[in-house]
Structure formats: structure tokens, C-alpha cells
Amino acid sequence: MPQPTRPAYRVEFTEAAAAVRDTLPEQRKAQLARGIRVLARDPYTKHSAPIGPDDYSRKAMVAESLLIEYGVLEGVMIVIVVSILDDMQFIADDED
Numbered sequence: 001m002p003q004p005t006r007p008a009y010r011v012e013f014t015e016a017a018a019a020v021r022d023t024l025p026e027q028r029k030a031q032l033a034r035g036i037r038v039l040a041r042d043p044y045t046k047h048s049a050p051i052g053p054d055d056y057s058r059k060a061m062v063a064e065s066l067l068i069e070y071g072v073l074e075g076v077m078i079v080i081v082v083s084i085l086d087d088m089q090f091i092a093d094d095e096d
Helices: 015-023 026-041
Strands: 010-013 048-050 057-063 066-073 076-084
Touching: 010 015, 010 026, 015 076, 026 057, 026 066, 026 076
Parallel strands: 010 076
Antiparallel strands: 048 057, 057 066, 066 076
16 A cells, blocks of 8 residues: 655745755756755755754755755744755965
């Protein structure tokens, strides 16, 4: 007998996270959306990690080079930060 599925968490974005999401090319937006849909079914998945001392603030790589930080509260998953790791600059890249 199949297991009953748990309803997905409702997903909300902060203005800052939505602004980053909205700058992504369409293919990357689709990758982000798919990753978040999967995460919304289980925001405490083993593929995510807590940030800080509680379990409600978390981070996860939702697609290649797309890291999100999010909070979970009463059936809502709030995406706080969307980080694009593709074009990172490193401190060692700067010349003195």
C-alpha cells in the first residue's frame, strides 16, 4: 500500500531572494523552481543543513551552483537568500 504523501510546504520569497531569482536566465529559473519544489516536500531533507543553533533556519543546494537559505515555520518555507555560485570572485584574485 502506498504511503500517504505529506502536503508540500507553501513557498514564499523575501524581496531580496525574489530579486535574485528574477535576474536568472529562464533555464536557471526552471532549475531553481524544480529544486525548490522538491525541497518543499521535505525541507528537512538530508540534503539540507541547519544554519545556526536551531533546525528552522537551513540551507541547501537546489541546483548546480544555486544555494538557498530558508526558514521553515508552520507549513511555510521562506526563501531568504538565493546565492549564485557560478561567477564567484575570490579574495585571492585581487592583486595588492
